[in-house]
Amino acid sequence: MATTRSTFDRRLAELKDDVLILGSMVDKAIGRSIDALKRRDLNESEIIISDDMKINRKRFDIEEKCLLLLATQQPMASDLRVIAAAMHIITDLERMADHAEGIAKINLMLGDEPPIKPLVDIPIMADKAREMLRRSLDLFVARDAEGSKALASEDDQVDALYDRVYRDLLEIMIRDPSTITRATYLLWVAHNLERIADRVTNICERVVFMVTGRMEETNVSKY
């Protein structure tokens, strides 16, 4: 049904689609980086690193569209907040992709060195962070503030997993100092995943702001 601002409404719908597309690119990058780490596939890690440019370009493309909407459509109220939220969300998504790229780089640094332990908690962290990412973007589209607040609190689960990984790796390093370098690299992988989940809580805050017009800290972590 045509409204008095059909063109603008269409542009806003396209903006939301673009944010989802970027989110999907980031989600895949995270998945591929952990997969490559598990399989010690250095080739795949190289591809992930070069593909990060595509994510950066997509992010800037969306940012430019937002600026054009601001300049040409004089958005007010909820329209303005959607565009403002989108601009922040794409920044968080791009930074998440940087963390995925970081994991790929760490895989390259591990190189041919034998693994110090099977990866158990790190893939669980990755799956949880990716699930949170996908749900946060669903909540963005659904304009669900309460759901976003609830989702943000699940970051504690990722933090708890990080804590466990840290303790396990510390024990390994203490038992066998020759593992210190490799263990440290794995710790960085876990840290990258923990930061990805933190960025999801930022997205949740922006959704709350978009819906209510209020900036609220959604999850003050105990960590």
Add this chain to the structure above:
Amino acid sequence: MLDVKPRITWDPNPPRAGEAPSKRVEIQDLTAWYGEKLAIQGVSLSIEPNRVTAIIGPSGCGKSTLIRCVNRMHEVVPGARVSGRVLLEGEDIYAPGVDPAAVRRRIGMVFQKANPFPTMSIFENVAAGVRLNGLAGRRELPAIVEKSLRQAALWEEVRDKLNQPGTALSGGQQQRLCIARALAVEPEVLLMDEPASALDPAATLRIEELMQELKRSYTIVVVTHNMQQAARVSDFTAFMLAGEDRVGRLVEFGETNRLFTNPQDKRTEDYITGRFG
């Protein structure tokens, strides 16, 4: 939870030291008729001194009727009447015995179409109200005219041609001349009914800058159908809407920054985002 309010608390245009603060206007349960036809109903709002309050709303919502009630212009229309109160710093301008002409001197008005007196010079235009009200002697007029034209940001453009007809000026200049004319009688409140809608963008922005300057000394109320203008110039905004009964009512009133980023009423949201029914 931390609740961080995105509010601007620094006022870039505080009242000047030494300037008399202008007056607050309280509109209480104001209802107005044109004959038997009810035009606006039950409007209550508080106009802050030394601030710009914008009144927005679609055509026919009663915003012009409202401000014409504020300076008793509404009753000039035959058959028009008002109920409720309008208080100028606590004094009811509709109290029995109050002289409407005296109200209109204290609460000045500028109209959409600039209306300089056609047979008068620039000087005479500005001095007209002062002369009519016997506010000053002949010798004092040049100083009063200069002060008013300076306040209206027009002095530098007309200082060498004060004897030329007011109508010889451009549209934007004529509007500033009308503002100078209103200011010459030293009002406390200045009402502006779509003051820039007949002007080009450059002249419009000059009028808007002028409003920011004038609010240091006066209480300003501006009616505008230009939402971006209301957002640019005002500190407070009142949104009016006519119902299906075609009677205008106040829907929402608040700080401009908040109303344009996070309105409380869906009707306000729909109007300012351009989703008209």
